[in-house]
Every structure is written in structure tokens, then in C-alpha cells.
Amino acid sequence: MSAVLEFLEFIEQPGQQSVRELLDRVLLKAREMTGAEAGSIFIVRKSGKQDWLVANSIQNDAIKLSKADFRIPVVPTSIAGYVASTAETVLIDDLYTIPKNVPFDFDQSFDKATGYRSRSMLAFPLTNFQKKVIGVVQLINRHKGKRKTPAAFDEKQADLILPFNQIVGRVIERADMLEQINKRNKDLRVKNKTLRAQQLQIEELQKDTEEAFMVSIRLLARAAEVHDEDTGNHIIRCNEYAFLMAKKVGMPADFCREISFSAQLHDIGKMSVNSAILTKRGRLDEDERYEMNQHTSYGNQILARSDRLNMAAEIALSHHEQWDGGGYPEGLKGEQIPISARILGIADIYDALRSERAYKPAFSHEKTFQILTVGDDRLDPTQHFEPKLLQVFKENHEEFNQIRKRLED
Ligand SMILES: [Fe+2]
Numbered sequence: 356m357s358a359v360l361e362f363l364e365f366i367e368q369p370g371q372q373s374v375r376e377l378l379d380r381v382l383l384k385a386r387e388m389t390g391a392e393a394g395s396i397f398i399v400r401k402s403g404k405q406d407w408l409v410a411n412s413i414q415n416d417a418i419k420l421s422k423a424d425f426r427i428p429v430v431p432t433s434i435a436g437y438v439a440s441t442a443e444t445v446l447i448d449d450l451y452t453i454p455k456n457v458p459f460d461f462d463q464s465f466d467k468a469t470g471y472r473s474r475s476m477l478a479f480p481l482t483n484f485q486k487k488v489i490g491v492v493q494l495i496n497r498h499k500g501k502r503k504t505p506a507a508f509d510e511k512q513a514d515l516i517l518p519f520n521q522i523v524g525r526v527i528e529r530a531d532m533l534e535q536i537n538k539r540n541k542d543l544r545v546k547n548k549t550l551r552a553q554q555l556q557i558e559e560l561q562k563d564t565e566e567a568f569m570v571s572i573r574l575l576a577r578a579a580e581v582h583d584e585d586t587g588n589h590i591i592r593c594n595e596y597a598f599l600m601a602k603k604v605g606m607p608a609d610f611c612r613e614i615s616f617s618a619q620l621h622d623i624g625k626m627s628v629n630s631a632i633l634t635k636r637g638r639l640d641e642d643e644r645y646e647m648n649q650h651t652s653y654g655n656q657i658l659a660r661s662d663r664l665n666m667a668a669e670i671a672l673s674h675h676e677q678w679d680g681g682g683y684p685e686g687l688k689g690e691q692i693p694i695s696a697r698i699l700g701i702a703d704i705y706d707a708l709r710s711e712r713a714y715k716p717a718f719s720h721e722k723t724f725q726i727l728t729v730g731d732d733r734l735d736p737t738q739h740f741e742p743k744l745l746q747v748f749k750e751n752h753e754e755f756n757q758i759r760k761r762l763e764d
């Protein structure tokens with residue numbers, strides 16, 4: 356029983372021993388226990404549909420050999436293959452005179468290459484708890500003392516070894532599984548790293564594209580301002596008022612982001628309006644007013660060509676609509692007016708009131724607040740604006756003022 360304990364102790368040794376080291380030590384221990392001069396140990400590996408016995412190490416005290424790297428198929432024509440296929444233990448007195456009535460034969464090529472004479476053999480399987488063979492140990496030439504001719508292995512050595520097979524097999528299987536898992540994890544980590552790098556590249560490209568897009572629409576918005584009395588930062592302020600209001604109303608993040616760059620394009624249609632009308636001082640006649648108001652439809656036509664500018668297109672079309680239906684170009688009422696355009700409507704008028712016009716000076720925030728919330732002879736807020744949005748403006752008007760101050764012309 357002490358042998359069992361000794362073996363267990365040896366097997367359960369802590370530390371990061373690799374499967375190869377573990378198998379090496381198992382073979383060494385098995386040789387020690389049986390007095391085998393040489394031996395080899397194999398582990399079963401699947402490759403495709405075929406099971407293979409992969410040699411882990413060959414030990415031979417006589418010719419000082421300790422490494423091996425070859426594999427043989429698990430078929431019963433070789434001794435190890437037979438043991439692996441049948442899970443039987445094989446005892447052979449002389450490997451060169453194997454009887455013809457067994458399926459296996461001894462391959463003498465190793466002996467021929469090294470000049471060694473293999474004679475007796477004890478070959479046994481290493482099995483896991485399910486009795487599945489996970490490896491094979493071959494012990495060669497029981498060698499005691501200085502005898503010239505090695506003794507044969509007998510049942511005694513076989514009995515000595517057999518109780519440990521399953522324990523050894525189980526430990527090896529566990530270590531092997533761990534090693535395979537670690538290897539797979541490592542492969543996965545490498546793959547993940549590569550994937551991550553590719554993803555970053557794509558993100559980088561997308562970022563570049565996105566930046567180019569933003570620059571393009573900013574330039575487009577600026578181009579539209581050439582003949583307009585709104586100059587400089589009006590469009591940027593509109594982006595910010597609109598974003599602020601969208602957030603305060605509780606619109607989803609995607610909407611807020613989109614309105615933050617779509618707002619600036621609201622008057623893009625002015626590009627298509629006759630510049631004489633755009634720059635005319637004094638009141639416009641009816642035809643001129645009609646043409647001027649067309650900037651909403653013109654803008655929509657320009658922007659509707661791009662899928663990414665859907666919101667900008669609806670803002671361009673509907674930012675002069677009024678809550679009571681009194682606006683243009685379509686006379687939409689209430690919630691028929693897209694929420695984006697309803698928001699921009701307030702933002703645009705706030706900023707227009709704060710700006711100097713041919714017919715008026717720039718108003719203070721306080722005066723503008725007064726006009727937007729109470730009204731004056733030109734503007735009735737209850738007709739113009741959605742009550743909910745007006746309320747949001749009332750609650751956050753100081754932030755409008757901050758934006759105006761920060762982005763003064
Ligand atoms: Fe406009």
C-alpha cells in the first residue's frame with residue numbers, strides 16, 4: 356500500500372508541470388517500480404477521424420535517449436496500438452519471437468537504428484475513470500543488477516503497476532485537458548486581439564467619414580448664408596438650442612444627436628432664392644414674399660437627396676409652420692408638424708429676435724423672453740408654438756441666453 360501512497364504523492368505534486376513533464380515522470384516512476392531499463396509513453400490524440408498514439412518520451416538508460424516525437428495510429432497491428440484498442444495489458448518475453456497468432460508485431464527499426472536489443476516488454480494502458488484509454492506505457496527489458504540478459508516481466512510487475520493506471524490516467528487526462536483549454540484560450544485571445552485591431556481600424560475610418568460628413572454639411576450651411584442677413588454663428592447656435600431643447604423635452608439620444616447637426620441646415624433653401632429678394636431692404640411685395648417663403652421647399656428638395664439628412668430635410672420644409680396652422684408652406688397644424696421642426700421653430704425665432712435686422716435692433720434676452728412667452732404686436736406665442744415646447748423654453752431660457760452669449764457673432 357505504501358507504493359500506492361508514494362505514487363499518489365508523486366502524481367499530485369503541485370506546480371505548473373506540463374503534460375509532457377508529467378508523462379515523463381510517470382514513465383520514469385513506472386520504470387523504477389518495475390526495473391525496466393527502457394520504456395516509452397504515448398498519449399492518445401484525435402486528429403480528424405483517426406486516433407493516434409503520440410509518443411511523449413522514450414527513455415533508455417542503455418543508450419541515453421530521452422526524447423521522442425512521432426505518432427502511430429491506434430490500430431492493433433503494433434503493440435501500443437493493440438493495447439490502446441483493447442485496453443489489455445501485454446506481457447512479452449522476447450519481442451523478436453512474437454507468436455504468429457497475435458495481431459501485432461514488434462517494429463525492429465528503432466533497434467536497428469540504435470543497435471539496442473529490445474527483449475522483454477510490459478505494455479499497459481492508462482485509462483480514465485470511464486475506462487477509456489488515454490495513453491499507453493511500454494516498459495522494455497527488465498534489468499536487475501548486472502545481468503547480461505534482461506529478465507522478463509511477469510505478473511508481479513504487472514500487478515504492481517495496474518492499480519495506478521487509472522489514477523495516473525485520470526491525472527494525465529485532467530492536466531491534458533487543462534493544457535488544451537489554455538492553448539485554445541490563448542489562440543482565442545490572439546484572435547480577439549486581431550479582431551479588436553481590425554474593429555479599431557474600421558471605427559477610425561468611420562470616424563474620418565463622419566468628420567468629413569460633418570464638415571461638408573457645415574460648409575453647405577455656410578454657403579447658404581452668403582446672401583442671408585443671418586451670419587456667422589446663427590447656424591451653430593441653432594444646432595445648440597435645438598439640441599438643448601430636444602434633450603429637455605426628453606427625446607431619445609439618437610434624435611438629439613441628429614438634430615444637433617440638422618438644425619443648421621434649416622435655411623439652406625435660400626441658396627435657390629433670387630439674391631435680389633434675399634438682400635432687398637424694406638418690405639417684400641406679395642410675389643417676392645411668396646418666392647422667399649419657397650426657401651422651405653427648396654431646402655427640402657436639396658436635402659431629401661441624402662438619407663442621412665432626412666431630419667434636416669423635414670426641418671427645412673417645416674420650420675416656418677405654426678402650431679395653429681398659420682404658417683407655411685403647407686399650413687400644417689399641431690403634431691402634423693414634425694417635432695424637429697417645432698423645436699427649431701422656437702430656436703430660430705429666439706435667435707432672430709436676439710439679432711439685428713434691417714427693420715429692428717438686436718433685442719436683449721429679457722425682451723426676447725417677453726416676446727416669446729407673452730407676445731407682442733407681431734407674434735402670438737400661443738399661435739406660433741407648441742405649448743409643451745414653450746413651457747420647456749420658459750424653464751430653460753437662461754441656457755438659451757448662455758448659448759447666445761457664448762456664440763456671439
Ligand atoms: Fe427659414
Ligand SMILES: [Fe+2]
Binds near residue numbers: 585589621703
Ligand atoms: Fe434661421
